[in-house]
Amino acid sequence: MKYIIFSIFLLCVLGVEAQLTGIVYGRNAKTKEAIIGAKVQFIETNIGAITDNDGKFEIVLPDSLPRKMAISAIGYLSDTVLITKKDKFTSLEITLFSDLLLDEIIIQARLDGTSINRLNPLLVEQISSNELRKAACCNLSESFETNASVDVSITDAVSGAKRIQMMGLDGIYTQIQIENIPALRGLESSFGLNSIPGTWVESMQITKGSGNVVNGYESMAGLINIEFKKPEEMEKLYLNGYGNIFGRYEFNTHSGIKLNNKWSTGIFAHASTNTQEVDNNNDGFRDLPLGTLFSGMNRWKYTGEKFESQFGIRAYYEDKSSGQLNAERNSQNLYGTFLNQKSFDAFAKTGFLFKSRFKSLGVIYNAKYQKLDFLAGNKTFSGEEKRGYINVLFDDIIGSTIHKYKIGTSIVYQDINQKLDSLQNDRVEYTPGIYGEYTYTGIRFTGVVGARYDYDNLFKHQFTPRFHGKVIINENTDFRVTAGRGWRVPNYMIDNLSLMVSSRLFIPTQELRPEVSYNFGGSFVQRYSLFGRKSTLTLDYYHTLFTEQLIVDRDASQYAVYFRNLSGRSFSNAFQAEWMIEPFRNFVVRLAYKYLEVKAVFDDKLQQKVMVPKHRGFVNLAYITRNKKWEFDFTANYRGEARLTAVEFSSDNKDYGLNSKAYALFNSQITYNYKKLSVYLGGENLGNFKQKNAIVDAQNPFGSTFDATRIWAPVMGTNIYLGFRYQINKTKK
DSSP states (O other), X not given: OHHHHHHHHHHHHHHOOOEEEEEEEEEOSSOEEEOTTOEEEETTSSOEEEOOTXXXXXXXXXXXXXXXXXXXXXXXXXXXXXXXXXXXXXXXXXXXXXXXXXXXXXXOOOOOSEEEOTTOSSOEEEEEHHHHTTSSSOBGGGTTTTOSSEEEEESOSSSOOEEEEETTXXXXXXXXXXXXXXXXXXXXXXXXXXXXBGGGEEEEEEEESOOOGGGOSOOSSEEEEEEEOOTTTSOSEEEEEEXXXXXXXXXXXXXXXXXXXXXXEEEEEEEEEEOOOOOTTOSSBOSSOEEEEEEEEEEEEEEOSSEEEEEEEEEEEEEEEEEBTTOOTTOSSSOEEEEEEEEEEEEEEEEEEOSSTTOEEEEEEEEEEEEEEEEETTEEEEEEEEEEEEEEEEEEEESEEEEEEEEEEEEEEEEEEEEETTEEEEEEEEEEEEEEEEEEEOSSEEEEEEEEEEEETTTEEEEXXXXXXXXXXXXXXXXXXXEEEEEEOOOTTGGGGGGGSBSOEEEOOSSOXXXXXXEEEEEEEEEEEETTEEEEEEEEEEEEEEEEOEEEEOSSOSSEEEEEEOOSOEEEEEEEEEEEEEEETTEEEEEEEEEEEEEEEETTEEEXXXXXXXXXXXXXXXXXXXXXXXXXXXXXXXXXXXXXXXXOOOTTOOOOOSBOOOEEEEEEEEEEEETTEEEEEEEESTTOOOOSSOSBTTTOTTSTTOBOOOOOSOSSOOEEEEEEEEEEXXXXX
16 A cells, blocks of 8 residues: 555656746835736746735746747836746846836735645645635634634533634644734633724734644644734725624724834734623523624834844723623622623734845744633632743745755743632743754755644653645646644633533542644645636645543533543544635635534543534525625535534423534625725624524523533524625825
């Protein structure tokens, strides 16, 4: 068998075509900067490429050389270069000069909402701000509604907290970063998704499997990197308002100010409130929490001749309550949940410039303070966290761009105090580490080999190897493979805070061990023309094997949650097929199917994890009129049956079942654009599907069988919302 696999791989490598890489710059009278969206194409062929956000491109070479290649971009004079066989081994730097004959130019372009970065050996899905506009509103937990790779679900039927999943694994196994700074971990992992407004986000990059060692050791199921809008590029003024029929209102604003050629700053603000008690399923509990959230950020950027720096501060405050109707903090006979959290963090990134554009040195700093208090009925949680992070990275080439390397060092510091009733979980942890990564970019194959060594003061030595490889079979076909190890330190309290909204007792293990997993996978991307229109088929499969894991066992008893170290098997198999087709101009169709097998030993039996359906389906239809006035978007999400925890007894004697029902959710949005103003009207859960009996023993919330964590579908019905966006862009000369 191994010889067959090797033969297939060898044929792929030998059969691929050579590729050319480069970067396109634009120069005007004062500055030189990379051009996004420049077109690079070989004359008299259909072989072409578009530069990415860094101005970089990768293009497959035609069979015969030499041949002329044309480079063009709006606002710049086009140019051609002659490509010969020797250029296979170099990386080109092309400069286009500004078209000075134009006094003013207005650029309008439609970028794909989602795309695959062909330059990266990893399968990286790029989500642009255009795609985020399709979401109803307005924070990160709602920004994945039109994405098939990331699933978002409600953790319980009371608190309103949401969690993400990748490849069927909880979001704690997905490393989330904000501009390459670790985020939404520790005390932020349960409710932090709500703190990041979607309007602040410029783009997101989603990577499945183990990521690069540069980003750390915690990428076990995947990595999500969030890029905020940059001060020098963002709108001069942006306003966004939103309201829905359930009494939720939000307001977002940001402004980018360029002070001079070196300094620029960005100011961001967000406010949201829920004002209306809603109980659409008539169980006596609010379907949405009441309360407010305020968030703000100020970031700066300095660009000098030999030094660049970005720094800023971000803070938010949230106070929300839910539970039974009319429940207040001092209510004696009514069940309520009350959340109060405050956060402050400062961040900075510095870069030192060298004469060689291939050499760079960067340093990332982050300091964070988090305070969270959560009350659920008669259970109380309080937590306080102080966190620090530094990452120093140096990268260069060895002789030519065929051989590149990165080396660096990082340290993570965490001082966290957690108390849940009589349980205490405090620790001071610091983890210094070193890492290195080598990239080979050949004619037929690109490979990345990396490893990092970390020493944790509590859990000692940790070694993390990673490998990523990409083969371009032809100009329209990519094949990638990935393998790597990941590890993390579990926080059994905050990672499972939603389980407080039940009568279950927490029974922790006596010995806490770090979680360790190995991830192996691959992807196949085929681009082709169907009926004269572009189309893309993406297939990927990933296997995650845990050798150490903190098992959250809800099956052993209806009255307790047992936290145990892994003593048997635990793994996940995830397959996804996604097809994108543009049947006619400006109309994009995306279809996806996902199969998830996520198993571990629960109650001494190997079985599918609860709340994880094996089958998921996804449909997204997006159309924009030719005059860009109207935008139409429709999304359907299908969720198959999932295993649920057993309810052996309940005082109301209802049959709660052992499996959820299969169902589909339908969302739609219409946007009208008029000059600087956009108005959008939309609906969620248009089929009005609601879970019945979402709360076990809802009429006896202080009883021994109360449980609000068996939620697998919405408890609210159809939601109708209305919003607007108003923006004034910077004038470009």
